[in-house]
Amino acid sequence: MITQRNxxxxxxxxxxLLALPLxxxxxxxxxxxxxxxxxxxxxxxxxxxxxxxxxSFGHAAYFAIGAYACAVLLTTFGWPFFLAFGAAAVxxxxxxxxxxYFCVKLTEIYFxxxxxxxxxxxxxxxxxxxxxxxxxxxxxxxxVPDWLDVPVRFYYFTIVVVALCAWIMWRIxxxxxGFTLVATRENRNRAEFIGVDVKRIQLVAFxxxxxxxxxxxxxxxxxxxxxxxxxxxxxxxxxxxIMSILGGVGTFLGPALGAATLLILxxxxxxxxxxxxxxxxxxxLAVLFFFPEGLMGFASKRKKKGE
Amino acid sequence: xFDNPMLTFIQLLNGLSLGMSLFVIAAGLTLILGVLRVxxxxxxxxxxxxxxxxxxxxxxLSGVPGGFWLAAIGSAIALAGMAYLIExxxxxxxxxxxxxxxxxxxxxxxxxxxxxVRFTWGTQVLSVSLPPGxxxxxxxxxxxxxxxxxxxxxxxxxxxxxxxYFVNRTRAGRFVRAARQDREMLESxxxxxxxxxxxxxxxxxxxxxxxxxxAAPAVALSQGMDAEIIVQCFIIVIIGGLGSLGxxxxxxxxxxxxxxxxxxxxxxxxxVLIYLMMVVVLMIRPWGLLGKPEAQ
Numbered sequence: 354m355i356t357q358r359n360x361x362x363x364x365x366x367x368x369x370l371l372a373l374p375l376x377x378x379x380x381x382x383x384x385x386x387x388x389x390x391x392x393x394x395x396x397x398x399x400x401x402x403x404x405x406x407x408x409s410f411g412h413a414a415y416f417a418i419g420a421y422a423c424a425v426l427l428t429t430f431g432w433p434f435f436l437a438f439g440a441a442a443v444x445x446x447x448x449x450x451x452x453x454y455f456c457v458k459l460t461e462i463y464f465x466x467x468x469x470x471x472x473x474x475x476x477x478x479x480x481x482x483x484x485x486x487x488x489x490x491x492x493x494x495x496x497v498p499d500w501l502d503v504p505v506r507f508y509y510f511t512i513v514v515v516a517l518c519a520w521i522m523w524r525i526x527x528x529x530x531g532f533t534l535v536a537t538r539e540n541r542n543r544a545e546f547i548g549v550d551v552k553r554i555q556l557v558a559f560x561x562x563x564x565x566x567x568x569x570x571x572x573x574x575x576x577x578x579x580x581x582x583x584x585x586x587x588x589x590x591x592x593x594x595i596m597s598i599l600g601g602v603g604t605f606l607g608p609a610l611g612a613a614t615l616l617i618l619x620x621x622x623x624x625x626x627x628x629x630x631x632x633x634x635x636x637x638l639a640v641l642f643f644f645p646e647g648l649m650g651f652a653s654k655r656k657k658k659g660e
Numbered sequence: 661x662f663d664n665p666m667l668t669f670i671q672l673l674n675g676l677s678l679g680m681s682l683f684v685i686a687a688g689l690t691l692i693l694g695v696l697r698v699x700x701x702x703x704x705x706x707x708x709x710x711x712x713x714x715x716x717x718x719x720x721l722s723g724v725p726g727g728f729w730l731a732a733i734g735s736a737i738a739l740a741g742m743a744y745l746i747e748x749x750x751x752x753x754x755x756x757x758x759x760x761x762x763x764x765x766x767x768x769x770x771x772x773x774x775x776x777v778r779f780t781w782g783t784q785v786l787s788v789s790l791p792p793g794x795x796x797x798x799x800x801x802x803x804x805x806x807x808x809x810x811x812x813x814x815x816x817x818x819x820x821x822x823x824x825y826f827v828n829r830t831r832a833g834r835f836v837r838a839a840r841q842d843r844e845m846l847e848s849x850x851x852x853x854x855x856x857x858x859x860x861x862x863x864x865x866x867x868x869x870x871x872x873x874x875a876a877p878a879v880a881l882s883q884g885m886d887a888e889i890i891v892q893c894f895i896i897v898i899i900g901g902l903g904s905l906g907x908x909x910x911x912x913x914x915x916x917x918x919x920x921x922x923x924x925x926x927x928x929x930x931x932v933l934i935y936l937m938m939v940v941v942l943m944i945r946p947w948g949l950l951g952k953p954e955a956q
């Protein structure tokens with residue numbers, strides 16, 4: 354729920370994001386830009402994990418599909434920017450619909466396995482369909498329009514897109530549909546008894562999550578001017594899962610906080626050691642054993658204790 | 661494509677030796693998955709570590725007769741010891757938790773082992789030379805074939821028979837089967853299920869280490885070999901059926917043969933073919949070719 358206190362916090366974060374270019378550090382702009390993109394990716398993932406209780410193991414697939422679609426439409430086909438950007442989201446949605454249709458038929462470990470299998474299939478296609486994707490060398494030299502190809506402008510563009518998507522997702526999870534989705538997570542059988550078509554509810558969540566992941570992928574393409582096949586590999590799916598758990602899947606913005614924490618730590622720890630994965634693993638173990646609700650859950654619990 | 665019998669024959673052997681060396685690793689994975697219900701992403705990292713440990717032991721034992729074989733057994737023991745520590749200190753506290761947390765735990769292991777390998781052995785690609793007696797090729801009538809590859813085929817079959825005997829014909833194996841079927845019932849009969857879990861994890865991990873050691877002379881040791889092997893093992897386990905040993909054997913054969921003949925049928929797209937098959941099997945028989953559907 355939006356309390357006054359949260360609203361003020363959100364306003365401060367928003368103002369800080371908008372004011373960031375004033376400090377004039379290109380490094381900060383790039384870092385926060387990347388955080389925003391991955392925050393969107395993690396938020397989309399949390400529609401499935403946090404709200405739907407669906408452990409998808411192949412969420413990177415839709416990120417990659419959006420990324421490649423945007424790159425190919427812009428560069429190979431020379432589509433106008435907004436058309437290509439929109440079409441990339443639509444393509445991600447369609448792919449998520451087709452894949453999700455089969456996945457929601459399965460439950461638990463089998464659901465996770467099938468999402469993983471499809472994601473690996475997407476990876477294999479991207480890896481081998483060299484004529485379109487560039488294969489192992491990646492898709493390099495994406496035709497980002499000139500008006501957007503300025504770090505500060507792209508930064509504001511990202512803020513607008515991510516804020517818009519986050520707002521839509523917020524509205525979705527607080528709608529009747531969102532509550533029904535939570536009900537299917539809490540008790541699938543009871544939801545079915547009262548007449549909820551669980552599979553359909555889950556499929557819609559799958560499509561929504563895939564679409565927003567695709568938008569994040571498109572942004573990442575524009576950000577990097579390139580796409581690499583690693584963006585579909587299972588470790589990318591693992592990463593978004595780690596971000597979400599780290600931030601806390603029980604809250605709406607937790608995964609975004611997780612993305613920010615992970616990327617900031619990554620940037621600063623890799624400055625002085627190559628053994629960043631071990632630090633990440635230690636953080637992960639700490640979350641697993643001591644703070645299973647993530648950073649956000651931990652913070653809100655402490656707040657409650659204090660009140 | 662089949663008009664050249666020699667080529668077909670060699671591809672057949674390539675498929676078999678690939679499948680059988682994968683089986684040794686996948687067998688451990690499916691055992692752990694069946695009993696502990698843990699999807700162990702770190703199994704590939706255990707395999708990688710097994711290969712690297714073997715590399716160091718071979719160096720250490722240079723000059724000792726049968727050095728490579730001792731090194732391979734040493735790798736299995738080292739991995740068993742590590743698995744024991746991991747299980748006792750951390751993993752066992754997670755059995756009751758959601759399987760998401762178990763997954764994350766195995767991710768953490770993947771990252772730590774990856775760094776451990778980088779820290780200890782560096783980033784350059786390493787190789788282990790073929791053990792003496794297996795350096796040449798064998799004349800099989802219509803073609804020559806590297807003898808070490810043939811040995812890998814044989815080893816897969818030996819491991820398969822050994823595990824089948826253990827699971828189906830020994831007292832300990834009976835407990836493993838029972839734990840796979842109904843943990844609570846077994847516990848109420850006074851069996852220490854925690855111990856069975858521990859031994860299964862240790863045994864499965866030892867197989868991964870052994871598989872890595874055996875693969876070391878046939879592949880190049882490099883960072884990232886863990887991420888690739890784990891996906892292949894998942895394919896095998898999914899096709900065969902989660903927790904089914906026979907299924908893993910069948911899955912390994914299918915994957916190996918599809919790999920070698922896929923190259924001839926659809927050059928460049930054999931990987932796509934393999935993932936496609938995994939998807940199709942999951943859609944039609946999510947419990948795998950030889951698995952049994954779970955009661956809902």
